[in-house]
Amino acid sequence: MGGLRNLLCLSTFIFSFLTLSTFTSANDTAVMSKLLAALSPTPSGWSNTTHYCKWINVECDPSTSRVTTINLASQSLSGILPSNLGTLTQLTSLSLHSNSLSGPIPSLANLSSLQQLSLDNNNFTSIPNGFFQGLTSLQILTLTQNIDLAPWSIPTELTQATSLVALYASNANIIGPLPDIFDSFPSLQDLRLSYNNLTGPLPKSFGGSGIKNLWINNQLNGLSGNINVLSSMTQLSQAWLHKNQFTGPIPDLSNCISLFDLQLRDNQFTGLIPASLMSIPTLKNISLDNNELQGPYPKFPSFVTSATLNGNNSFCLTTPGTPCDLQVTTLLEVAAAFGYPIRLATSWSGNDACHQWTSVICDSQGTIITVNFANQGFIRTISPAFTKLTSLRNLYLSDNNLTGSIPAALTNMTSLQLLNVSNNNLTGLIPNFASTVKLVTSPVILCLGRLFQAMEVEGVPLLVRMAQWLIGVRLERGRVVVQSRLEAYEDNILGRGGFGVVYKGELYDGTKIAVKRMKSVTMSSRGMKQFDAEIAVLTKVRHRHLVALLGYCINDNERLLVFEYMPEGTLTQHLFHWGENGCSPLYLEGEDYNSIGCGTRSGSTCTNLPDGKYSVDTQLAGTFGYFAPEYAVYFLINSYQKSDNKVDVYAFGVVLMELITSRKALDDTMSDEGSQLIPWFRQILINKENIPNAIDQTLNPDEETMKSIYKVVELAGYCTTRNSYKRPNMGHVVNILSPLVEQWKPISHEEKHTISIFHGEEDTYGVEPHISLSLTLER
Numbered sequence: 001m002g003g004l005r006n007l008l009c010l011s012t013f014i015f016s017f018l019t020l021s022t023f024t025s026a027n028d029t030a031v032m033s034k035l036l037a038a039l040s041p042t043p044s045g046w047s048n049t050t051h052y053c054k055w056i057n058v059e060c061d062p063s064t065s066r067v068t069t070i071n072l073a074s075q076s077l078s079g080i081l082p083s084n085l086g087t088l089t090q091l092t093s094l095s096l097h098s099n100s101l102s103g104p105i106p107s108l109a110n111l112s113s114l115q116q117l118s119l120d121n122n123n124f125t126s127i128p129n130g131f132f133q134g135l136t137s138l139q140i141l142t143l144t145q146n147i148d149l150a151p152w153s154i155p156t157e158l159t160q161a162t163s164l165v166a167l168y169a170s171n172a173n174i175i176g177p178l179p180d181i182f183d184s185f186p187s188l189q190d191l192r193l194s195y196n197n198l199t200g201p202l203p204k205s206f207g208g209s210g211i212k213n214l215w216i217n218n219q220l221n222g223l224s225g226n227i228n229v230l231s232s233m234t235q236l237s238q239a240w241l242h243k244n245q246f247t248g249p250i251p252d253l254s255n256c257i258s259l260f261d262l263q264l265r266d267n268q269f270t271g272l273i274p275a276s277l278m279s280i281p282t283l284k285n286i287s288l289d290n291n292e293l294q295g296p297y298p299k300f301p302s303f304v305t306s307a308t309l310n311g312n313n314s315f316c317l318t319t320p321g322t323p324c325d326l327q328v329t330t331l332l333e334v335a336a337a338f339g340y341p342i343r344l345a346t347s348w349s350g351n352d353a354c355h356q357w358t359s360v361i362c363d364s365q366g367t368i369i370t371v372n373f374a375n376q377g378f379i380r381t382i383s384p385a386f387t388k389l390t391s392l393r394n395l396y397l398s399d400n401n402l403t404g405s406i407p408a409a410l411t412n413m414t415s416l417q418l419l420n421v422s423n424n425n426l427t428g429l430i431p432n433f434a435s436t437v438k439l440v441t442s443p444v445i446l447c448l449g450r451l452f453q454a455m456e457v458e459g460v461p462l463l464v465r466m467a468q469w470l471i472g473v474r475l476e477r478g479r480v481v482v483q484s485r486l487e488a489y490e491d492n493i494l495g496r497g498g499f500g501v502v503y504k505g506e507l508y509d510g511t512k513i514a515v516k517r518m519k520s521v522t523m524s525s526r527g528m529k530q531f532d533a534e535i536a537v538l539t540k541v542r543h544r545h546l547v548a549l550l551g552y553c554i555n556d557n558e559r560l561l562v563f564e565y566m567p568e569g570t571l572t573q574h575l576f577h578w579g580e581n582g583c584s585p586l587y588l589e590g591e592d593y594n595s596i597g598c599g600t601r602s603g604s605t606c607t608n609l610p611d612g613k614y615s616v617d618t619q620l621a622g623t624f625g626y627f628a629p630e631y632a633v634y635f636l637i638n639s640y641q642k643s644d645n646k647v648d649v650y651a652f653g654v655v656l657m658e659l660i661t662s663r664k665a666l667d668d669t670m671s672d673e674g675s676q677l678i679p680w681f682r683q684i685l686i687n688k689e690n691i692p693n694a695i696d697q698t699l700n701p702d703e704e705t706m707k708s709i710y711k712v713v714e715l716a717g718y719c720t721t722r723n724s725y726k727r728p729n730m731g732h733v734v735n736i737l738s739p740l741v742e743q744w745k746p747i748s749h750e751e752k753h754t755i756s757i758f759h760g761e762e763d764t765y766g767v768e769p770h771i772s773l774s775l776t777l778e779r
Contacts, residue, residue, distance in 0.1 A: 139165045177199060186210060244267055657716045
């Protein structure tokens with residue numbers, strides 16, 4: 001019984017196999033019959049009366065009669081290939097090159113056995129989408145000299161052909177960039193894509209390939225960028241890159257130990273010819289003519305049988321192996337740090353840098369004294385080779401895209417008088433230049449690494465070493481000097497607060513500034529990014545009621561803020577210490593408290609006031625005495641946290657209380673009951689009759705003024721309500737105060753208005769009553 005069952009199974013398998021073979025064989029019969037009908041003239045030895053497996057240049061699998069090879073190369077055939085050619089699923093080789101076949105190439109997708117496909121030198125008109133899909137065994141693909149093909153790009157599905165050895169598709173109307181896929185072909189040796197319209201840079205994946213012969217010359221619009229990736233192509237034997245738009249210097253090719261043919265002519269290469277080219281023992285042919293090469297004319301060894309170097313190149317001398325003039329050599333070394341810019345290469349020629357060299361000025365003795373590279377679009381770094389120009393007085397590097405740091409070696413240039421590095425992207429440490437050097441800087445975050453080390457007395461070295469900091473204002477020199485005696489450092493401290501100390505300083509051009517050194521605390525990366533982002537925004541804010549933040553510096557946990565300096569003292573001094581500091585009480589100068597209130601921002605008496613008369617104090621928003629109840633505990637735990645609007649409103653209310661009462665938010669000199677302003681003020685609010693005795697007596701208000709003071713008192717209490725949701729927003733506060741400002745505004749303000757200028761524009765007094773403070777800032 002079991003034997004019978006096995007016999008039946010075997011019979012079924014044989015029947016199925018024969019049925020499948022008959023079906024697939026019949027399919028091949030239909031395809032070959034259509035192919036025969038499509039070709040003209042009829043290929044020799046092909047006939048419908050003969051089985052296709054017996055046709056000349058056709059091979060089949062003898063066990064299945066499936067077609068495996070078709071070779072009709074160089075038969076002078078014409079016609080359009082049948083669309084079902086791709087159903088020859090056992091096909092391993094299809095050679096149709098050197099004919100006149102036309103029309104679309106039929107899809108051969110998923111012919112997983114196909115190893116060789118030769119379609120070059122025909123008149124095909126298009127390649128279907130997905131043509132390379134599933135060609136997993138493909139080793140050789142040739143499409144060269146199909147100039148009638150519609151534009152097409154090398155598709156990423158070609159990576160499925162992991163056994164690819166050779167890809168020939170020159171003059172095949174390929175467009176677009178070279179895809180970064182060539183490290184997917186570990187066996188690829190020949191890549192020939194000349195005479196197409198490839199654009200863009202060389203793909204990095206070239207470096208991970210085993211390509212030996214690379215032909216990508218004569219692209220219509222030109223490949224571009226540098227060719228540095230060739231340094232990693234250690235198997236390279238032949239490199240044809242001529243007639244493109246390649247730029248930059250020729251890289252070190254000493255690792256290409258099998259290179260024998262290097263064609264780089266008709267590009268835009270700059271810089272010196274690398275000495276490594278002379279040491280490649282296999283090199284036979286090299287063409288470098290019609291580029292923008294500079295430096296000494298190379299002397300190739302005798303094993304190089306063909307070397308062409310002329311054309312547009314600008315070698316300093318024509319004698320092979322002769323070095324250039326020292327100044328020329330130095331300037332070329334400087335240009336190397338910029339990547340040998342093309343604009344220098346096209347304008348520097350000969351062996352005399354003082355003879356019509358762009359950006360170079362010499363004295364009567366032929367010595368370079370000025371180099372002006374301003375606004376040239378240069379990238380990369382500043383070269384220390386400038387130090388070899390020992391007579392250089394002026395060096396302009398401004399308005400470029402330079403990165404890195406200023407080389408410390410430049411401080412050794414004894415003749416240097418001016419160094420302009422403004423408007424670049426420089427970072428790192430700033431060297432200590434001599435006092436005779438005028439340093440022009442720009443708004444960057446760039447600090448001296450030793451800024452706060454070896455501080456004998458707090459504040460003194462800060463003011464001295466701020467000379468090494470490029471602050472955020474465009475000045476002739478970012479240098480801070482002490483206005484008064486260094487040993488009397490307390491005289492240079494404008495104030496101290498919960499978050500640091502504010503120092504008075506002076507820039508090289510005489511501009512006075514206020515520098516706030518924040519207390520050194522460890523911040524998380526997120527907190528630092530938030531701090532950096534918010535400060536960067538504040539540097540762009542300009543408003544007559546805000547002290548301008550001119551710049552800032554972040555160095556590890558050290559943070560410096562540079563504000564404009566207001567010479568008339570702080571609001572704190574005018575409110576609480578005017579008798580001690582030689583200030584005048586505000587009312588004596590006609591200043592009204594409401595206008596000051598409109599000009600005060602978020603949290604303490606630290607902010608700028610109307611008419612630019614009062615300076616930054618030491619307390620930033622959120623200092624003790626100004627904390628909102630819901631925020632105080634959280635802030636003590638977290639060293640930095642952005643406050644919400646209602647916290648700012650609360651702090652603003654405290655400032656209003658200070659203005660009205662001339663009492664400090666916290667005053668240790670008073671009794672326990674009166675030491676904290678807010679609880680004391682709330683007690684005053686219980687009985688309105690107490691208000692006249694609680695306000696600052698220097699105000700001496702009349703009956704009409706008292707009506708306005710009552711409004712301000714009520715507003716201050718409203719702003720400091722314990723529940724944050726009951727507090728007004730800042731726009732509402734401004735709307736209340738602004739009419740009082742207009743009501744109290746003295747005549748002298750109008751006179752000041754006519755001459756008040758802020759950053760070149762006519763200033764306006766106060767804020768618009770019906771516009772919120774946030775919108776005012778946006779404007």
